[in-house]
Amino acid sequence: xxxxxxxxxxxxxxxxxxxxxxxxxxxxxxxxxxxxxxxxxxxxxxxxxxxxxxxxxxxxxxxxxxxxxxxxxxxxxxxxxxxxxxxxxxxxxxxxxxxxxxxxxxxxxxxxxxxxxxxxxxxxxxxxxxxxxxxxxxxxxxxxxxxxxxxxxxxxxxxxxxxxxxxxxxxxxxxxxxxxxxxxxxxxxxxxxxxxxxxxxxxxxxxxxxxxxxxxxxxxxxxxxxxxxxxxxxxxxxxxxxxxxxxxxxxxxxxxxxxxxxxxxxxxxxxxxxxxxxxx
Amino acid sequence: xxxxxxxxxxxxxxxxxxxxxxxxxxxxxxxxxxxxxxxxxxxxxxxxxxxxxxxxxxxxxxxxxxxxxxxxxxxxxxxxxxxxxxxxxxxxxxxxxxxxxxxxxxxxxxxxxxxxxxxxxxxxxxxxxxxxxxxxxxxxxxxxxxxxxxxxxxxxxxxxxxxxxxxxxxxxxxxxxxxxxxx
Numbered sequence: 001x002x003x004x005x006x007x008x009x010x011x012x013x014x015x016x017x018x019x020x021x022x023x024x025x026x027x028x029x030x031x032x033x034x035x036x037x038x039x040x041x042x043x044x045x046x047x048x049x050x051x052x053x054x055x056x057x058x059x060x061x062x063x064x065x066x067x068x069x070x071x072x073x074x075x076x077x078x079x080x081x082x083x084x085x086x087x088x089x090x091x092x093x094x095x096x097x098x099x100x101x102x103x104x105x106x107x108x109x110x111x112x113x114x115x116x117x118x119x120x121x122x123x124x125x126x127x128x129x130x131x132x133x134x135x136x137x138x139x140x141x142x143x144x145x146x147x148x149x150x151x152x153x154x155x156x157x158x159x160x161x162x163x164x165x166x167x168x169x170x171x172x173x174x175x176x177x178x179x180x181x182x183x184x185x186x187x188x189x190x191x192x193x194x195x196x197x198x199x200x201x202x203x204x205x206x207x208x209x210x211x212x213x214x215x216x217x218x219x220x221x222x223x224x225x226x227x228x229x230x231x232x233x234x235x236x237x238x239x240x241x242x243x244x245x246x247x248x249x250x251x252x253x254x255x256x257x258x259x260x261x262x263x264x265x266x267x268x269x270x271x272x273x274x275x276x277x278x279x280x
Numbered sequence: 281x282x283x284x285x286x287x288x289x290x291x292x293x294x295x296x297x298x299x300x301x302x303x304x305x306x307x308x309x310x311x312x313x314x315x316x317x318x319x320x321x322x323x324x325x326x327x328x329x330x331x332x333x334x335x336x337x338x339x340x341x342x343x344x345x346x347x348x349x350x351x352x353x354x355x356x357x358x359x360x361x362x363x364x365x366x367x368x369x370x371x372x373x374x375x376x377x378x379x380x381x382x383x384x385x386x387x388x389x390x391x392x393x394x395x396x397x398x399x400x401x402x403x404x405x406x407x408x409x410x411x412x413x414x415x416x417x418x419x420x421x422x423x424x425x426x427x428x429x430x431x432x433x434x435x436x437x438x439x440x441x442x443x444x445x446x447x448x449x450x451x452x453x454x455x456x457x458x459x460x461x462x463x
Binding site for chain 2: 040041043046047050051053054057058061063064065066067068069105106107108109117119121148151179180181183230233234235236237239240241242243244270271272
């Protein structure tokens with residue numbers, strides 16, 4: 001049994017909240033550069049250029065790339081040989097979020113109650129997903145999620161008869177409806193299978209995969225490429241102002257499901273698809 | 281072509297702006313988003329006063345990140361505008377001439393813009409550090425309790441925008457998407 005102090009976890013979470021918000025990841029920046037070369041719309045090209053300049057300013061000034069620094073989504077893989085001391089793990093994560101959002105001058109966007117809407121003023125609570133795995137490490141991913149794009153996400157509970165074609169059609173429709181509201185160029189996270197909530201969880205997790213890295217399953221890889229191609233023919237373009245660059249990637253994760261169902265969840269994200277991972 | 285304009289936005293200035301124009305906007309503008317809009321329109325419905333005179337003015341839909349010491353403001357990019365659609369026609373009727381945000385607007389808002397001769401600009405969503413660089417002065421003038429959603433008076437210099445819906449209702453979100461659509 002390995003003992004890990006909750007204080008270390010809180011400190012790590014704090015640092016990751018700040019890093020994730022101020023640095024656009026290299027895979028995304030590289031992909032924006034590639035698409036900028038190919039972009040046919042002059043307005044669209046200009047927008048991609050502003051996104052590149054913005055990433056540079058954010059990095060140099062340690063300022064968040066987007067003012068919507070999101071709700072902190074935390075994925076925790078906890079080795080079953082680990083014993084956490086000094087504080088509950090959930091409290092430690094929330095303490096890290098609290099300190100990160102304060103010290104990093106990040107926007108506090110969380111309200112206590114969905115109807116009464118009083119701001120918690122420290123961006124807690126985080127959304128935490130725990131997974132118990134073999135081993136004696138803790139792997140933590142902090143993925144702050146903004147709601148411009150989150151609001152455009154959807155789930156479709158399809159019939160088994162709808163099949164691959166039905167899933168592709170549903171995904172394309174959801175992306176088209178998101179249009180310019182979701183700050184294109186988008187990254188499209190898709191979760192297929194499982195149950196209602198499992199599909200949504202997979203769609204969120206799919207956003208963590210670097211852009212340009214396709215699924216290891218051949219037919220899913222094909223589906224990702226075909227969807228990306230078709231999404232980029234919708235004409236939505238950067239900022240929704242027309243062009244070829246509507247999405248940088250379609251990442252699909254799948255899971256076994258029930259004989260009667262075919263859940264397809266689409267979690268839309270913008271170029272600020274932030275994620276920082278560390279192993280303690 | 282890039283047009284440099286400054287606030288206040290008179291009807292004459294608005295009429296010259298066409299969907300697709302790139303604009304560098306300077307001068308004073310005001311910030312307001314979901315909760316502040318709800319409160320402002322609540323005030324109007326009660327016959328009360330708005331926290332600032334909207335006539336010939338511009339509202340930027342933004343909830344900025346906090347400013348570091350020595351900085352004027354934190355990152356400050358546009359928020360999605362459709363959430364303000366239920367409120368915008370009330371303010372346009374009171375003389376609001378410009379709105380800055382991102383994403384398409386409802387039919388009701390566009391009709392009200394045509395009726396009241398107003399313009400809707402888009403700023404690049406996510407380019408929040410770049411846009412913050414163009415903000416020179418900020419004061420909270422109302423609804424302090426709303427935190428990032430408080431109403432702020434802001435002085436901007438050459439804020440880069442695109443006219444997406446002009447006062448005739450020409451809508452770049454429709455025309456440009458159709459131009460590049462291949463499916």
